[in-house]
Amino acid sequence: MKFIIGNWKMNGTPQTKAKMINALAKTETKNRVVLCLPYTLLNGDNRGVKIGAQNISKHDDGAYTGDISGQMLVDSGVKYVIVGHSERRLYHHETDEIVHAKAIAAIKNKIIPIICVGENLAEHRAHKTQRVIHKMLKTALPGGGKFIVAYEPRWAIGTGKTPTMDEIESVHKMIYDYLKRHGNEKTPVLYGGSVNQSNAATIAAIKHVNGLLIGGASLEIKTFLSIIKSIK
Ligand code: PGA
Numbered sequence: 003m004k005f006i007i008g009n010w011k012m013n014g015t016p017q018t019k020a021k022m023i024n025a026l027a028k029t030e031t032k033n034r035v036v037l038c039l040p041y042t043l044l045n046g047d048n049r050g051v052k053i054g055a056q057n058i059s060k061h062d063d064g065a066y067t068g069d070i071s072g073q074m075l076v077d078s079g080v081k082y083v084i085v086g087h088s089e090r091r092l093y094h095h096e097t098d099e100i101v102h103a104k105a106i107a108a109i110k111n112k113i114i115p116i117i118c119v120g121e122n123l124a125e126h127r128a129h130k131t132q133r134v135i136h137k138m139l140k141t142a143l144p145g146g147g148k149f150i151v152a153y154e155p156r157w158a159i160g161t162g163k164t165p166t167m168d169e170i171e172s173v174h175k176m177i178y179d180y181l182k183r184h185g186n187e188k189t190p191v192l193y194g195g196s197v198n199q200s201n202a203a204t205i206a207a208i209k210h211v212n213g214l215l216i217g218g219a220s221l222e223i224k225t226f227l228s229i230i231k232s233i234k
Contacts (some may be wrong), residue, residue, distance in 0.1 A: 004206050004233050005190055005213025006149065007036045007116065008220025009056065009084060019043045025223045026051045031230050036082050041070060044078035054082030057090060057230045060103035072111030083108050086118045086142055098141035109147035116150045116215065118143055121155035132176050139180050151177055151191045152215045158195025160218060167208060174210035200226055203232040
């Protein structure tokens with residue numbers, strides 16, 4: 003069983019969501035499929051499809067205009083939430099400390115956080131990937147509870163570029179070893195960044211890759227379903 007998580011980012015309408023939910027509800031798969039939607043699309047008839055959000059406040063309630071709490075997500079049927087996505091880090095200045103607090107808030111509400119880590123292009127070119135990710139894990143991960151880690155090289159998101167299969171394998175091994183040392187051996191580690199129909203099955207088959215986080219390729223029913231079916 004692999005996790006296949008679609009991240010719709012700031013895309014989608016009630017109509018496109020309903021069509022995707024209908025298609026997913028009819029698709030038989032051993033994989034764990036989750037659709038991470040914008041807030042306005044979380045509620046409604048999700049036909050048993052697992053729904054995730056893309057952000058959560060570290061606070062329980064109060065004067066935080068524009069934010070959304072864990073309880074509000076629970077009330078909307080949310081089971082998973084992406085935290086620390088590179089777009090949140092970049093456009094909303096989310097630090098590893100904030101990501102950590104958000105992951106804790108999710109766990110407190112029995113929502114599984116999908117905690118994203120990844121190096122930028124300069125760090126990749128300077129061979130600093132493992133060092134950067136180690137630092138992120140050290141600060142961002144919660145001490146315990148159920149969570150997921152997603153390795154998303156920033157330079158691979160939405161660019162059509164991916165690391166080599168060997169690079170993905172060695173980063174995933176490093177993350178797995180880190181988790182194991184901290185008693186979280188069973189924590190799933192996903193890969194994300196320019197996953198598409200042609201590379202999904204190959205990437206998902208790499209050792210210590212427990213699933214995929216998919217942006218652009220999760221928006222189209224045909225593409226997303228073909229990815230889900232291609233992963234055994
Ligand atoms: P992408 O995005 O698949 O469009 O590269 C992945 C992500 O941002 O999670």
